[in-house]
Amino acid sequence: MSSTEPPETRSVAGAQPVEGVGLPVGEGLHTVSLPGLTLAVRSRTEASPGLPPALYVHGLGGSSLNWSALMRELTDRVEGHALDLPGFGHSSPPDDSDYSLSGHARAVVRYLDSSGRGPVHLLGNSLGGAVATRVAAVRPDLVRTLTLVSPALPEIPPQLSALPTALLAVPGAAATFARLTREWTAERRTREVLALCYGDPARVNPDGFAAAVEEYERRLTLPYFWDVMTRSTRGVVDAYTLGGRHSLWRQASRVKAPTLLVYGGRDRLVSFRMARRAAAAFGDSRLLTLPRAGHVAMMEYPEMVARAFRELLDETSTDAGGS
Numbered sequence: 001m002s003s004t005e006p007p008e009t010r011s012v013a014g015a016q017p018v019e020g021v022g023l024p025v026g027e028g029l030h031t032v033s034l035p036g037l038t039l040a041v042r043s044r045t046e047a048s049p050g051l052p053p054a055l056y057v058h059g060l061g062g063s064s065l066n067w068s069a070l071m072r073e074l075t076d077r078v079e080g081h082a083l084d085l086p087g088f089g090h091s092s093p094p095d096d097s098d099y100s101l102s103g104h105a106r107a108v109v110r111y112l113d114s115s116g117r118g119p120v121h122l123l124g125n126s127l128g129g130a131v132a133t134r135v136a137a138v139r140p141d142l143v144r145t146l147t148l149v150s151p152a153l154p155e156i157p158p159q160l161s162a163l164p165t166a167l168l169a170v171p172g173a174a175a176t177f178a179r180l181t182r183e184w185t186a187e188r189r190t191r192e193v194l195a196l197c198y199g200d201p202a203r204v205n206p207d208g209f210a211a212a213v214e215e216y217e218r219r220l221t222l223p224y225f226w227d228v229m230t231r232s233t234r235g236v237v238d239a240y241t242l243g244g245r246h247s248l249w250r251q252a253s254r255v256k257a258p259t260l261l262v263y264g265g266r267d268r269l270v271s272f273r274m275a276r277r278a279a280a281a282f283g284d285s286r287l288l289t290l291p292r293a294g295h296v297a298m299m300e301y302p303e304m305v306a307r308a309f310r311e312l313l314d315e316t317s318t319d320a321g322g323s
Helices: 007-011 064-073 101-115 127-138 160-169 173-180 186-197 206-220 225-241 248-254 274-281 302-319
Strands: 027-034 037-044 053-057 079-083 120-125 143-149 259-264 285-290
Touching (some): 027 064, 037 064, 053 127, 064 302, 120 127, 120 302, 127 143, 127 248, 173 225, 248 274, 274 285, 285 302
Parallel strands (some): 053 079, 053 120, 120 143
16 A cells, blocks of 8 residues: 555555545544444544554544544654544444443444554543443553543432433433424534533634534434434443443453543533542542543643643653663
């Protein structure tokens, strides 16, 4: 293959570029077909050869686009790839319609196994943080370090501002919400999401807002949009109730990879008070708290998250004898 091809095409057999999609400068988007599963993967096209691989996993209702700012910040340190979970972004719904937390985790594992990239620096936000936790617990061979931004670990009871999102798991709730908001424009929907997820929505620049609106407009045309949201939300709620060895907190305690935890003081979906419990649960953890950040600190404060991630890389490279 030509050396000018994007890194995703070079390194994953059968990867195909996604055509006709507006992308930030320096990014490529490709699909990878696995049995019963087609995943879209966003990559930095100018990645330097020889860098360690990193995989980014987005949250509920998000997509790989959520990681663009952080990926750009870390281009010189890792070969970054951001996955669209099944049914989200540009990934198709899985053939088995499994949107449980374990189903999403299996998709990540299957991608990593097929790509041969492991172990990777694994980063996850919200739902993606819970998925990454499970992957790190059950497949430690695939995870070099773990970075979790506001991970959706069980919080009972959840803070009140998170309840409307959790209600999407109730049968019929999504259909009711879709009917009640059918006159909403993509711009209004985007503003509502930003108000929920950002500590300060004013930090979104005009280009970022326009890209988010365009993405929302596209999603609303997908016939499976609300079904994926409903089933994935139900998967998070179900995971909150699991006990024993499948408990996310139990799995967190099993993670061996050095872990960076990032929590925002203005997070309306994952309570800031969970930061200390998470830091105690993961055996080899370090904690970054950002008092003004909301639920997506890697989008609001990518420079600060990147700085902490670089410190994690430097620390673990030193511990590993400079490897």
